[in-house]
Amino acid sequence: MAKVRTFRLPHYDAYPIQVAMFKDVKNAAFLRSQLLAANPEFDYAFLDATMILTPQHLLLATFQALHNSRTSRLKARTAHSELVFRLHPNNNIGESYRTFGISDSTTRLLAVKLSLTPDVTSESVSRHLGEVVEGESVEIGEAGEELGGWADEGKIRKVYKLNGNGNGKTGVVKNGQARDERKEMESVILGMMTVKGS
Template identity: 70%
Template sequence: MAKVRTINLPHYTAYPVHICMFKDVKNAAFLRKQLLEANPEFDYAFLDPTMILTPQHILSATLLSLHLHLTSRAKTRTPHSELVFRLHPNNNIGESYRKFGISDDSDRIIAVKLSLTPEITNESVGQHLGSVVEGESVDVGEGVENVGMWCDVEKVKKVYKLDSNGGKGREGGTAVNGNAPTNERKEMEAVMSGVITLKGS
């Protein structure tokens, strides 16, 4: 059974969010094929963890995708595909999946599942992902703090068009080995959350 962390989003406590992380994944191509075929049993947001900066980064997009789904304003078929779409700063759905979704050779994955029906629980998500993902389940952390630990900061900066200090158009030094100091991540997080919010307005 996979390790699952369940959290409640503000204003939407009736729809818990379940988050799992995996490393050494061997069957990403199979998982991606299920998504492409719209297999309802695999209705998850399978994300490339190198593109997720912080817990707030992923939760901002999750909250927005749930809100748009519940208010019938989503641009994609499910709230999980909407989550992937909302992470990208532009409006190209295919590009969103290429940048933030998994690829056939992904060896690390973040999986997000929304409890849109009562039968979707922490246990049911853990059992299902544990049986279909060929990889090692990783502890997400009490406050999902581990969600950003595999981030490639330079890749994220490139997609969001951030300068080397995390802001837009500011001078500064460069990050080392894809890692960023906490204060830089906070600055980047603030800009990215704003971009996600503006895209959804």
Template identity: 45%
Template sequence: MSFTLETIHLPHLPSSLPVHVALYRDVQNAPFLRQQLISGNSEFEYALIDASMILSRAHVFSAVFRAVIDYLNKRLKSRNVHSEIVFSFSPTNNIADSFRKFGISDSTKDLLVVKVSVTPEITHDSVAAHLAQSIEGSPVSFTDETLSEIADVAKIKKAYKLGALTSAPAGQVNGASNAEKMRLENSVIGAIALRGAT
């Protein structure tokens, strides 16, 4: 299967909780996917994230780590670990606002999908098969390079209230210097960690 689903074991988390991540471009059925989430269809229990709001792999892993730690410690503020991942991207404690800013919308074209193996039957193969039949889009590699092509830096800075940081034009993380990229990434990851501490 040429489908690019990556299965990751995050450090400091139990190896029994692998995280499956896939990235899509040009998604055609975002309204259908969003409706499955809203209706609580358990087959679509994923974190569906608007990839234009993602800076890097580290940005994703920070939010996933936060959510899984809260799941393990029975501190979830939302419905399940997958909705908690979307919530964990937010620098504020407003769940509805975090879904509006970071979650899938009807107009989402670039989509990041995250699934945590919270039960043994959730495997790399089962997730890959379900996504292959459910998502109408082009799978692309989950790399910092691909994410930097998709990221809308202006929107990300607005969501994290980082207006003072200089940046390249929207969607061009590559246009920024490495130092700028690192500053922005550190600020975003810091905001995720800080909110978790409150």
């Protein structure tokens, strides 16, 4: 049994989201092959956990996937591939999978499953993931702080083309207190994900 945390997006309370985190994953290649074979049993969004900056980062992609699925405007084939697609700033599904999706060498894994039908429950996801993922399940807190815990800021900056320390220019308006660097970065990324594909 894997440890699964259920999130509920405001305004989409009827569709819970099941999220599980794993470290020391040994069979990433197998999981990826199942995705490539489009095995319906493996309809998950398997993500490289080092590419997720904060809980909101993951939740916006999840929201967009769910929203587009509910309003029949998916760009990708399934809601779960839409989730992976929505994370990337460019409009290329393959690239999204290469950057944010599971690769053969992934050891830190995030598995997201949308409960689009009532038979997908926290228990069913937990049981299935517990069987197929060879890795150590990590508990996620209620607010999901752990979701950004493994973030590789350098890699994420590169994908979203954010230059270091916000911007190096002088005369930056800092008329308040010290800024929360990660919060600022998150805000820019959420904005970029929103205007993507327009």
